[in-house]
Amino acid sequence: MSGTTTAAAAPRRRAAGAGADRWVVLVVLCVSLLLVAVDATVLHVAIPAVSEDLRPGGMELLWIVDAYPLVCASLLILFGTLGDRIGRRRVLLLGYALFGAASAMAALADSAQVLIAARALLGVGGAMIMPATLSILRQVFPDRRERALAIGIWSAVAAVGAAVGPLLGGFLLEHFRWGAVFLVNIPLMLVSLPVGRLLLPESKGDRDGPWDVAGALMAAAGLFGVVLGVKRLGTGEPAGSAFTVLPLLAGAGLLVAFVRRQRRRAHPLVDLRMFARPAFSTSVGCIVLAMLALVGLELIAAQYLQLVLGLSPLQTGLRLLPLTFAAMAAGLAGARMLRRFGPRRMVCCGFCLTAASVVLLTGLGRTDDWALMLSGFVLLGFGLETTLFGAYESMLSEAPQEQAGGAAAIGETSYQLGAGIGIALLGTVMNAAYAPGLAGVPGVPASATGAASHSLGEAYEVAAYLGGPAGAALRRAARDAFVHGLHVTLLVSAGLLLLGAAMALRLPRTMQCGPVEVPSPREAVEDRVSV
Numbered sequence: 001m002s003g004t005t006t007a008a009a010a011p012r013r014r015a016a017g018a019g020a021d022r023w024v025v026l027v028v029l030c031v032s033l034l035l036v037a038v039d040a041t042v043l044h045v046a047i048p049a050v051s052e053d054l055r056p057g058g059m060e061l062l063w064i065v066d067a068y069p070l071v072c073a074s075l076l077i078l079f080g081t082l083g084d085r086i087g088r089r090r091v092l093l094l095g096y097a098l099f100g101a102a103s104a105m106a107a108l109a110d111s112a113q114v115l116i117a118a119r120a121l122l123g124v125g126g127a128m129i130m131p132a133t134l135s136i137l138r139q140v141f142p143d144r145r146e147r148a149l150a151i152g153i154w155s156a157v158a159a160v161g162a163a164v165g166p167l168l169g170g171f172l173l174e175h176f177r178w179g180a181v182f183l184v185n186i187p188l189m190l191v192s193l194p195v196g197r198l199l200l201p202e203s204k205g206d207r208d209g210p211w212d213v214a215g216a217l218m219a220a221a222g223l224f225g226v227v228l229g230v231k232r233l234g235t236g237e238p239a240g241s242a243f244t245v246l247p248l249l250a251g252a253g254l255l256v257a258f259v260r261r262q263r264r265r266a267h268p269l270v271d272l273r274m275f276a277r278p279a280f281s282t283s284v285g286c287i288v289l290a291m292l293a294l295v296g297l298e299l300i301a302a303q304y305l306q307l308v309l310g311l312s313p314l315q316t317g318l319r320l321l322p323l324t325f326a327a328m329a330a331g332l333a334g335a336r337m338l339r340r341f342g343p344r345r346m347v348c349c350g351f352c353l354t355a356a357s358v359v360l361l362t363g364l365g366r367t368d369d370w371a372l373m374l375s376g377f378v379l380l381g382f383g384l385e386t387t388l389f390g391a392y393e394s395m396l397s398e399a400p401q402e403q404a405g406g407a408a409a410i411g412e413t414s415y416q417l418g419a420g421i422g423i424a425l426l427g428t429v430m431n432a433a434y435a436p437g438l439a440g441v442p443g444v445p446a447s448a449t450g451a452a453s454h455s456l457g458e459a460y461e462v463a464a465y466l467g468g469p470a471g472a473a474l475r476r477a478a479r480d481a482f483v484h485g486l487h488v489t490l491l492v493s494a495g496l497l498l499l500g501a502a503m504a505l506r507l508p509r510t511m512q513c514g515p516v517e518v519p520s521p522r523e524a525v526e527d528r529v530s531v
Helices: 002-016 021-041 044-054 058-086 088-107 112-140 144-175 185-199 213-234 242-264 272-276 278-308 313-319 321-363 370-398 401-438 446-452 456-466 468-506 521-530
Strands: none
Touching: 021 058, 021 088, 021 112, 021 144, 021 185, 044 058, 044 112, 044 144, 058 088, 058 112, 058 213, 058 401, 088 112, 088 185, 112 144, 112 370, 112 401, 144 313, 144 321, 144 370, 213 242, 213 401, 242 272, 272 278, 272 401, 278 313, 278 321, 278 370, 278 401, 278 456, 278 468, 313 321, 313 370, 321 370, 321 468, 370 401, 370 468, 401 468, 446 456, 446 468, 456 468
């Protein structure tokens, strides 16, 4: 009898998030997030080695890169709401197992097709892990003050993962085959599975009514189409191309049908009434705008550092590290700033600080001004992470606890959509500002300038082929045109960020800390036993 009582007491404490165990749970969740964040960027530096070994075609190479984020973004709502129904820890542990198996498959891939399939499975595993970490965090930290600190640590780890990915990949490629960038996941997942099974609490949301399988598949297919179309726009595909328009239209149609279906159902997959709450809908919009600016600017900044200043990929990664360190600092200080300033001022000031940093970076030119770059990147990292922290915390706190998985999935989906739209939108602005600068370069044939107007990298290739004074003139004109395009893109980004600052005025003025939400002991034990 005493053994039974003791066995039931431990999970009860864990389910309630009581005691020091919740900080151990946070460590486990952060390790999960770190793996997913690293895997999202670690392959970028390995692409040349993969191309040399597997000899993929152009379309296959594109799918090797895009299969992971595309599949992950499409399935976030499906697995987030499934976790609310069958148990968030259960979905997380299944995600661990799949992520580890897919990593082994990717590391041992002997063809492009196998690697694409492995990357897609990694995306499925990532979609299971990402919303589960946030929803479990929402449960084990019922007090909003502590939850804000936990989200700050969580977001700092995400920033570290995004920066460590390329650096870790570069280090591994110098000593091992390209498959090593995936093998590193396996031992960590082998540790995370038993540790997560032992330490993580189980939790579920509203279990009334059947799970809407058709709605989940509709949302997944709709998001797949929209994200695919946006990504094709970001790679320079013509806006009128059937391969761009059809996925966008089909995806948008399915999402509209999904919304209508959810409104009619007595037990919807996602409670769309959450969007009627100004704090929730505003937070989602702020996440989209912040990611739109961040990812597009990072991509263009990497091209500037490598193609204009002539830095190596490793040097480029090191130059971007101040941005990451500033983001970490903002994440760790976020809880204190949120308590002192409130969501409205915190997110609004974060957007304004980011816009100021972007305007500051318009001072960059053809020469290396490291002091200006350092100042701009530090302000950019701190401002953006301040914005994202305040928006994520407000969104998660505004959602009911039983809808935590769905809310986390919506946040992660908006994150992915913002990143895709940012690459497409800012890339289009960059190309529109860059191409006119190559019209009528003296001594350069029109056919050569036409080919060079596609990108700075192609311009350098054409210039090398021409050689002599004509090649030098084309190279100089292309570099000047790219710097001009960078300035225009930065100003457009600043405008979007100020739009985000205006949107943030709808957020609550103060951080409202209500009563702590703790499940009853009976509910905690029932959830644990159901596993």
